[in-house]
Amino acid sequence: MYQSEHALEELTISQLVAKGYERIQIKDDEVLLDNFRQILNERHMDKLKNEPLTDAEFDRLMTQINGKSVFDSAMILRDKFVLTRDDESKVYLEFFNTEKWCQNKFQVTNQVTVHDTYKGRYDITILINGLPATQIELKRSGVAFSEAFNQVERYRRHNFTGLFRYIQLFVISNSVETRYYANSDKEINKSNMFYWSDEENNRINNLKEFAETFLEPCHLAKMIARYMVVNESDRILMAMRPYQVYAVEAIINRALETNNNGYIWHTTGSGKTLTSFKASQLLAKEPGISKVIFLVDRRDLDSQTLAEFNKFEKGAVDMTDNTHTLLKQLGDRSKSLIVTTIQKMAHAIKRQDPVMAQYETEKVVFIIDECHRTQFGEMHRLIKQQFKNAQYFGFTGTPRFEENKSQDGRATADIFEKCLHKYLIKDAIRDGNVLGFSVEYINTFKNEVDTTNEEYVESINTDEVWMADERIQMVAEHIYRNHHKKTRNGQYSAILATQKIPMAMKYYHALKALSEQEGKNGLKIATIFTYQPNQDMRDGEVTEHAKDQLESVIKDYNKTFGTNYSTDTYNSYFADISKRVKQGIKDNKIDILIVVNMFLTGFDSKVLNTLYVDKNLKHHDLIQAYSRTNRIEKETKPYGNIVAYRNLKKATDDAIQLFSTTDNTETVLSQSYDSYLKVFLKTLGELYTMAPDPSSVDQIEDEEQQKTFVETFKQLSKTLLMLKTFDEFEFDEAILEIDQQTYEEYKGKYLHLYEETKKRKEADKVSVLDDIDFEIEIMRNDIINVSYILNLLREINLEDKKEQNKMRQQIHDLLDKADDENLRLKRDLIRAFLDKVVPTLLPGSSIDDAFMDFEEEEKQKAIESFSKKFEYPQQQLNRLVSEYEFSGQLDRSEVGKPLAGGLLTKRKKIDEVQTFIKETSKIYSSEM
Template sequence: MKISHREEAEVEEQLIRVLGEGHNQWTYRPDLKSEEDLWVNLRQKIISNNQAELNDFPLTDKEFETIKTELLLRTKTPFDAAKWLKGENGMARITIEREDSQLGSVSLILYSNQDIGGGISTYEVVHQIAKRGSNIEARDRRFDVTLLINGLPIVQIELKQVTAKDGVYQAFNQIKKYAEEGIFRNNIFSTLQLFVVSNEQTTRYFANALPKDLHPKFLFSWRTKDNKKVENLYEFCKQVLNIPDAHRLIADYTIVSEDQDNKTLMVLHPYQVHAIQALFIAANKHQSGYVWHATGSGKTLTSFVSTKLLARKSGIDRTIMLVDRKDLDNQTTTEFTKFASEFNTGISSGNAKANSLIVGTGSAKELSETLLADANANVVIITTRQKLDAALKYAKKQEEKKGTNRFQKLMGQHIVFVVDECHRELSAENMEEIKKMFPKSTWFGFTGTPIFPENRKQAKGQLARTTHDQYGEVLHTYTIKNALEDGSVLGFQVEHENTVEPTSLENKIYRKLKEVETYAEYSSEQINRMIDQMEPVKKESYLAPAVFEADEHIQKVIHKMFRPDNAYTKFDFRNGRPTKSAILTTSSIDMAKKYYRAIKEMTKEPDWLTKEFPNQPIREGRTMEDPDFPRIAITYSLEENSRDSSVQQEEMQKIIEEYNQYYDTSWSLADIERYNGDINNRLARKRAEFKQFGKQIDLVIVVDRLLTGFDAPTIQTLFVDRNLEYAGLIQAFSRTNRTYPEKTKGLIVTFRKPATMEKNVEDATKLYSEAKEESGLIYPSYQESKKRFKQAYGKLKEVSSMESIDEHTPLEIRIEYVKAFQELNRAYESLVTYDDYNDDMV
């Protein structure tokens, strides 16, 4: 709805009224106007909530100063503050020695995640708190609206007028400036967890962070359960900042993430929150189901938080999260152990303690002991289906040998299984086997590409053929179209290249038809007429696989990939160096190896670009000055190869040796999984050591590995020399759709049967966008982009010639000219990413 223009003070007053209405329950405290007032208020809360602990001996001034000092020590950064607020068993405490030594020490509760909406928790709203500058030079500040839980500032709301240009981003920039000035550090505001920015008509929220990590891309809009955006400030408050939901958002849906390079506080997107809440409802009813969330939208994090929170629910004996098989074990282990700081044990195995995170237990024996131990609340087990199978067999065997009944007890428990990438990790057959063992189990699957009737699996007895058949009802949906609207993922620019000349294809069809008895008597004219009337997809069906396995095809593909201007765009060269990476997926391991050798051969000389492309120099203004480009690797599992002979082993050993020589590593066939893990790390470029230039990989050649579940935002391009459709197509394309600085879209180039692949892309995007028409997921074709560019150029010429625009030109014409020029620039930037682009077309 439209809101009339009001001053910021009026907006604040209306916001405070809404926060205090109905079930929102925030108590307005107009008496609190300064930081000193907030400390006094906090002291009162501590005394009120710890009467039994204080035992009628009030806090002294000295004791409260100790509390302040300890509080500031625990909240030096947003990450530290979040970790402390998570507390031990949900309680954030500070222990002090009493001033009277006879009273000993006392552990005081300052904040509770257990008492949400009641208990010891209090909810207050203040505004225009005066905040002195952090140093002599810094200006004093006043904060718009602050929400206090138990007297601690937890949510900060910054407001702008509707008329303010880019009001939300103005408010965000203001918060970032405050953070840079240290306004939120080393004072009572260091406990802030969440920011909300709004100009009444547009509202966003984001987690607190260090100034260097505050970025506009982390501003999230709220959506309802059915993915309708909530932009209105007051509606946002009713849906998100009410009590108990505001407290629950902080307690349950903010995550502390810690690895060797970074410590951050994260807040979930609304679709993640809605999905988790839907799982709670289903689990209480013992009803299984699945979550359909777009690939690239953070499914793995959602499934992890679901598992963690379900472990705390009464009525659930244990939760087990199943993740992908060993070829992704390295990445998933790293991903999950980032969250270990919230738990007691981090990576562990064996007998679990309460509040434990157990990731990838090392052996069947260790996991079996964990499973057979008494069920504890808050124990999260993350493992693979293979390890679980082995552990269950071991546990059963050991219990039978000992004559104990722990395994029988385990079988009778209500175990919730959360399956990340539910079709890749667990077949319907595997799932049925486990369900027979645990008849009271509940199953939740996560997928970005559900199996529908349109692409259902082949029949295999009575086993499930669709996601619905296997898991039950869909519990929450967030399609790739929704993700694209939110900016959570990028769209795809798809180019379909043809390595078979049309005349050559028609000649092949002609010969094939002449071999068919039905057409043996047809004249050449009749057969040619038939061919002319064929649909392109039908024509391509006559192409034998051998056509695409020939050296001629491979050479055409690699010369298309590495033609200077194409390579410059696809690998995003900047200052002469490639800044993005790519994957080439092929139809077989043999083809993958042929490509690896062909590219190695083509690029072996330092001046290979000039020699291979003498008539296709790089465009003026562009440079490619990386002598080692392209750094390539190949990865596949040896067991995938049916001819797993000594020859195949020798080939892989030679490939690993070449890899070792360049990267100064020492992998071998004996530790091929570590070799694969190293490739993953160099392609993903997430860890600091692999962000260094020269340490990364530019191109990885695969068959199926890395095409599902692998998260690497620096991957910009997918080269496809095989057939893909439906789920496999979307999963593979989605390796390129992660957001990343200076990356505007995922680039896809296909090299087989362009008409067939074009139809496959259309079918898949419609199915997984839940869209009958164009979803906006696929960028316009080159021809459409070219048309847009010409129209923009024509419009610019129409407005005025460049010579006639100056400071004396009427303002309306100058504005129109600027708009026309901006559209031309956007059209040009879009056009130059296509391989077909040619400067001469201008």
């Protein structure tokens, strides 16, 4: 029987075979083991001295490598394995050639069936040297993309045992949407699924194009060998994103083919640490490079970057401030990669130790983190003087340009010459690698202070205005009163950025007092800043030395968190604060951290979602500060909240434009709640004008007016969805000027018009609504959708008829309320399955298999019926449906080949066939 995914699998496999894969038939674990053993013997025939492994030898081998964790399997895959043969001799076996990745054996199979906790039948498996290396799970066009992900997760929980633990990558696709991600022993978040793209960051979504590029044998092997990271600290595999791969490739090519410098512009939050580590690691293996030195700035969160490096490679970093240790590393010829601070390197050079002499001529590569701020000064000059034959590669999310040039007047290109790869904030937001921002501007003055007039501002005592006790108290109360809304009742943390230390202290005391009024339920407030040992106390506003102020707040901190820090253990205090700003709601976390400059660059925390700003920011400082809030976490964090108590609107727009190379700031910024509300009310007014109440929609008979109603309601629905993303949203009739019940009734009329239009199409009537692209997804119900219903089907109890009937009725009731477009399309199909097939299934039957078979039978009936009715060749129709499910595209000339008639008649028939193919692909595409 023609299986539901057979055509898609066959087209994909045919493409892979054309790319160089050998197609084999592996139906179960036993055949898989035999295939692995055969290839292992073939690839090691010389080492085995033409004596294949005996049964006993192979059994010993499998005992040691089979059924391990995903992480341990990944380590085994990349290592040499020592096997003791029956005669006690040793032989070194290699499971995967990581250096010459093209020199591996590539095979592809499909429909491997296993019986683990539950029966599993996998779509397409790519094997490298007989080991399952990449698993491809497919859903046809129109299926919710999450279904493929959920299916893989089910297999990871219940299947994927034995040699399937060697899977390194998953690829999931519904033909038009394709992503890849790394395997893991731990829970995998959907945010870890990545798009593949070309070097210009253009997505390669279509499965056919993805297979042509990403799944090309050498490229896939290179991704596994070179562009995955085995994180030993967290015991996880990490797959690199496409822009990270292109950046590393660009650096390696530049380093090996030229003596020139370069820099990588990847937006803040896009994973520069992983990219820079991989570049450093690969360059360190090159024989022509004496040392690779990764430089970070000692300021802010250097310890975080260093800790990340140690995660990727244990012992890679010296965390001490001891210059002697660095000199020892420089003198150790076997140590090819050094991670240190620019300050420590400058001190080492100043000591004029003899060990430094060799580096005046040897080729050294410097990889420099946050190069927009670490490479403009005396220390960089010292390093260049010492390392005369060095190359410099910088990483930055916010380069220096003419608009934000450094104090010495230089731009990033003045030092690093060429930008080797770009991945901008608009790219990262589009790809879902970082969040956008919701910026709220709060005016803290009445009319007497015009903060937008620069000349006026310069003529007044700005500190007197900004730091007035009444203003500080007012802002502090506003922050405290609204903090639970911005952070979803404390689920997230916040930073308050202030202009200077005295302001930070004023806010600290004000917020601390508000917190103490609530007792145990109060917010946990902390602050941190650096101080000058010889602070000028003559400044009129300075009444207490900053060190004494810091000592005081650390004492408060010790009381709050049960710690024992002081200014003498400042680094430990800093590290503890860093940890607590990253902790979740159940932990003893900091709610609001008050800072001046610290933590506004380089600090990554998924549970930080809000930045309160009471300081002037612009250009790279603004983007860096805002970007503390936009790390991907989960759906309850849709964007980074910025609450600005100064008019930073122009500065924000300028910075977004500068670092997005676009004038369209909407690419990054969501509009305010009030702006969306205005659009909603305006659109609602237009709706009321044409239909004062839901029942009056029935009186709209003119098709042009119906079209206007549909488009108006669609806009209303889109705007409502945007409003729902804001914490302050409530379906309040006093605000929205419509109650929820009335809105639902209007929606029902909208859906009715959709059905009526479809009926008119089927009756071959001309309608002005035919060109409308109905987007019912805009009103999608996230609970009652295709995935939800299909999961319910799986839970039907086939052994208890009473429970079975109860569940069937429950699903019928849910289908009656279907709000999801895909589910509405498949409603009749699912009902027929419930009533015709489910009652006939025996206990122990696979509902998954039964549904897939039923779906395919119904699909074939629909194709046969259409073929007869329209006198269209059934074989050609089957082929076109399969092609559309695979590529998401239809060739009109191919559709029209079997059709006769004049130009207009033929065009009409082609439209009818195309409509049928698209509808059929949507309806019969709900694999489980």
